[in-house]
Amino acid sequence: MRIEEAVPAIPGVPLYDLLFGDLSVDERDLPAFVDGPTGAVTTYGQLVDAIDAFAGALSVRGIGVGDVVALHAVNSAGFAIAFHGILRAGATATTVNALFTPREIEKQLRMSRAVAHVTVSPLAPGSVPAAQAAGIADDRIVVLDGWNGFLSLAQLLAEGSPALEIAVDSASGVAVIPFSSGTTGVPKGVMLSHRNLVANVQQCVERIHVEPGERVLAVLPFFHIYGMTVLLDLAVRVRATLVTMPRFDLTEFLRVIQDEKVSYAFIAPPIAVALAKHPLVDEYDLSSLRTVFSGAAPLDERLGHAVADRLGVEVLQGYGMTELSPVSHAMERGRSSSVPLSSIGPAVPGTEVRIVDIDTLDDIEAPSEGRSASGELWVRGPQVMLGYLDNPEATAGCVTDDGWLRTGDIAAYDADGFVFIVDRLKELIKHKGYQVAPAELEALLLASDRVADAAVVGETLEDGDEAPVAFIVPVGDADEEAILTELNGQVAPYKKVRRAVFVDAIPKSASGKILRKDLKATLVGGE
Incomplete structure (x- = not known):
């Protein structure tokens, strides 16, 4: 219509x-x-x-x-x-x-x-x-x-x-x-x-x-x-x-x-x-x-x-x-x-x-x-x-x-033409009204010697806002604080990753696309 x-x-x-x-x-x-x-x-x-x-x-x-x-x-x-x-x-x-x-x-x-x-x-x-x-x-x-x-x-x-x-x-x-x-x-x-x-x-x-x-x-x-x-x-x-x-x-x-x-x-x-x-x-x-x-x-x-x-x-x-x-x-x-x-x-x-x-x-x-x-x-x-x-x-x-x-x-939309946003197809994270592109943060993470693979998704907060969370496959015994300090020093405050989750592998589709919904589901599940 x-x-x-x-x-x-x-x-x-x-x-x-x-x-x-x-x-x-x-x-x-x-x-x-x-x-x-x-x-x-x-x-x-x-x-x-x-x-x-x-x-x-x-x-x-x-x-x-x-x-x-x-x-x-x-x-x-x-x-x-x-x-x-x-x-x-x-x-x-x-x-x-x-x-x-x-x-x-x-x-x-x-x-x-x-x-x-x-x-x-x-x-x-x-x-x-x-x-x-x-x-x-x-x-x-x-x-x-x-x-x-x-x-x-x-x-x-x-x-x-x-x-x-x-x-x-x-x-x-x-x-x-x-x-x-x-x-x-x-x-x-x-x-x-x-x-x-x-x-x-x-x-x-x-x-x-x-x-x-x-x-x-x-x-x-x-x-x-x-x-x-x-x-x-x-x-x-x-x-x-x-x-x-x-x-x-x-x-x-x-x-x-x-x-x-x-x-x-x-x-x-x-x-x-x-x-x-x-x-x-x-x-x-x-x-x-x-x-x-x-x-x-x-x-x-x-x-x-x-x-x-x-x-x-x-x-x-x-x-x-x-x-x-x-x-x-x-x-x-x-x-x-x-x-x-x-x-x-x-x-x-x-x-x-x-x-x-x-x-x-x-x-x-x-x-x-x-x-x-x-x-x-x-x-x-x-x-x-x-x-x-x-x-x-x-x-x-x-x-x-x-x-x-x-x-x-x-x-x-309804019969009166009023439109309702119900979900986000796009991968952007909206934090405090700003756009945060996961791909930008992922590129910075992957440039680090401490990171083997990474994906960034938005975590929904209590007030309905989102904040970036990084899923990281670490290299060796790299620790979360060191990785986030390195990353967050390169970006504006609203882009900073609030926490990292260490994983053995980043879930991806057969074509290599990151399965972000799977990662977000683990956040909802409380992991």
């Missing part, structure tokens, strides 16, 4: 033009950003002027269409200035996870062929050497808030170079290259066009309903596609105010909501656990908060209702993938009472959906009542990526010739 909704108007313009092209004189004085820790305000006028100046500074350095600029920073107005300045100059941004190790940063910069690098001082000690190791010259490294004599945002803006009028093909021009593990395997660069992002912003405007002037909490990272589109770009499009936090800290999170009168908070499920259970929540006045929207991983229905009941707010959830820019499904604000919280809602406007039998690839029909049989969720719409960077084989395995993106998630 296919579910289709009306396609929203999708202007054929670059993302900058959608967000700022109609900025009025009166809107220039509206607050675009409030820095949560300090209260510093950046108006829309200051924001767009700085974006233009940043773009001009890149242009005079010969950076433009076809060039990739890496952005490794935490949430702030500076991030937005650099991100949209890169796109305004006609270049492509590749956003780098703030938790990445220098090895991981260097790898992404090399894969994306970045010609310049932008970071911030708290990340600079690891970020700058990684950029240098990737071959980026010092005069093309920017530390937004200043560090060790490298170019700063203030210096670039002071140059006063005007932004050039750059011709960008919105349909084919690559705006951003975030990295994703897709449905399996190691991270790949996802090429998203200006049209992809413009379309998804418009789709979110019509479904998520952030209001002009509303204060929106921005704790989810802008470098992640969820924060990039649903927070940064959506809020700017409707002239809301983003209250930024550089990282999640529960005390600061609650204080910022209270002091800044935040009414809309976008979160991931681990934050929902704290909101539902932590006693600290009762010490703050959260009466301004009206809506909590959860994404990045499935939200348990009971947990969602616990948050709604405790805070007296509307709780919503949605679904997406980096390859979908990212949103394909979302519950609608103001209509949560008519949509089961266990669902991800209906497709956003302009999106077609199929649920496909994983063996026959036949469509599974919607039932007249109850839920349908389960199958793989397929999505088609203007938000589907252009493809994976330098990887046509992986693209072909994910996107069909007629444009359907195979999500790798097992879903069902």
